[in-house]
Amino acid sequence: MSDFLDDFLGYLEFERHASSETCRAYSSDIIQFLNFIDAGEQFNPRAVDRPTVRAFLAHVHNSGAAKSTAGRKLSTLRSFFKYLQREGAVAENPFAAVRRPRKERKLPKLLDEDEVRRLLEAPDPATFAGARDRAIIETLYSTGARVGELAAMNIEDVDFVAEVVRVRGKRKKERMLPLGSFAIEALLLYQEKREVLAGRIVTMHRRAIFINKFGGRLSDRSVRRMLDKYVVEVGIGRKISPHSLRHSFATHMLNRGADLRSVQELLGHASISTTQIYTPHHRSAQGHLQSGPPPGGRRVVVTWAGPTGRLEIATRPARLHAQR
Numbered sequence: 001m002s003d004f005l006d007d008f009l010g011y012l013e014f015e016r017h018a019s020s021e022t023c024r025a026y027s028s029d030i031i032q033f034l035n036f037i038d039a040g041e042q043f044n045p046r047a048v049d050r051p052t053v054r055a056f057l058a059h060v061h062n063s064g065a066a067k068s069t070a071g072r073k074l075s076t077l078r079s080f081f082k083y084l085q086r087e088g089a090v091a092e093n094p095f096a097a098v099r100r101p102r103k104e105r106k107l108p109k110l111l112d113e114d115e116v117r118r119l120l121e122a123p124d125p126a127t128f129a130g131a132r133d134r135a136i137i138e139t140l141y142s143t144g145a146r147v148g149e150l151a152a153m154n155i156e157d158v159d160f161v162a163e164v165v166r167v168r169g170k171r172k173k174e175r176m177l178p179l180g181s182f183a184i185e186a187l188l189l190y191q192e193k194r195e196v197l198a199g200r201i202v203t204m205h206r207r208a209i210f211i212n213k214f215g216g217r218l219s220d221r222s223v224r225r226m227l228d229k230y231v232v233e234v235g236i237g238r239k240i241s242p243h244s245l246r247h248s249f250a251t252h253m254l255n256r257g258a259d260l261r262s263v264q265e266l267l268g269h270a271s272i273s274t275t276q277i278y279t280p281h282h283r284s285a286q287g288h289l290q291s292g293p294p295p296g297g298r299r300v301v302v303t304w305a306g307p308t309g310r311l312e313i314a315t316r317p318a319r320l321h322a323q324r
Contacts, residue, residue: 002043005030008083017172021148021220029076045081045090053077053094067101074100111248115236116141122230125186128193129213133226135183135190136210136218139165140242142183144249144267147220147242154207160184169268177266250278 009027012018018026034043036056060070078095085093111119120137124130140150149167157166163184164176179187187209194211201208201215208217223242231240250263264275 002034002039004043004045004084004089005034005080007087008080011083019148019170019172022170025072026076026080029073030080032073033077045084048081048090048094050094050097053098057098071100074098109238109240109244109247110251111236111240111244113252115234116245116248116252118234119227119230119236119240120182122234125189128197131186131190131193132210132218133230135186136223136226137230137245138183138186139179140245141249142180143167143177144246144253144263145177146246146268147223150242151210151218151220151223153209155209156207158187158209160188167268173268175265175268247278250275254278 005027008030009023012023012026033056036059037048037052057070057074060073065073074095078093078098081090081093081095084090120134120141123133123137125134136150139145140147143165145165145167146169149169152168153165158179159165163179165179166174166176168174197211197215201211205211205215205217210218210223212218212222220242227240227242227245246267250267253263253266254260260272260275260279263278264272267275269275
């Protein structure tokens with residue numbers, strides 16, 4: 001649609017090391033803006049002034065978009081025009097002085113510990129798909145990884161001896177996450193089932209841990225569809241996503257005694273203010289916590305344990321640092 005857009009997306013991917021998800025989101029927001037101003041192939045960034053910016057933001061608001069969505073679009077276009085300014089395509093950034101709308105602070109959707117247990121026990125590990133699905137859900141809940149990070153995991157990223165997995169987060173930043181014993185058991189069982197299908201795996205996806213029945217790398221969309229199936233199956237009567245497991249991981253960790261900084265590091269948040277969204281859930285649950293070993297009877301490694309015995313891994317931050 002525009003050479004400026006193509007160049008910017010290349011800059012995001014190769015210089016900023018942005019993920020494919022981020023690039024798609026930026027592209028979508030910028031294309032919406034270009035369509036709004038009817039730029040076509042003849043986009044002239046110098047023609048974009050503050051009245052144009054205000055008109056576009058009013059259009060977004062009037063379309064019923066949430067403040068968080070409007071804020072994201074503003075940030076995208078501010079970054080786009082900052083890049084154009086750096087390249088000499090514009091003299092100033094018309095989005096620079098625009099104040100971001102105050103975002104509603106919505107509490108994340110969570111699963112309680114019983115719902116997590118039901119979800120984890122739903123897949124049938126006797127089948128390939130069931131063993132894979134259980135390994136996926138266990139890994140998501142055990143590590144707090146994003147679904148995109150999980151889908152991108154390769155075989156060499158898992159160290160069963162050190163009980164850690166390497167994930168690549170936003171801007172391709174790597175971090176090592178401890179794996180709980182339930183997740184390790186599920187992954188080992190899945191690896192056995194995966195070996196049976198080794199001849200079917202597509203060559204370019206041989207390194208992928210999680211594969212579909214056709215031998216290709218499992219996509220994050222497929223993981224979402226898989227989780228939807230089990231949510232219905234176990235009777236959880238609301239919309240739950242893979243990110244809900246990440247939210248549940250963080251909140252349950254705090255409820256069991258983890259400090260905010262440790263949870264921030266495990267989640268890969270650049271700012272602790274992002275992690276603080278979980279503290280309201282944490283405070284509301286404090287009065288309901290019970291002392292003693294975690295449900296499921298798993299061993300507690302240091303001083304505090306995780307729900308269903310699946311989060312005891314986070315009590316070993318020293319190992320986490322040692323693997324870097």
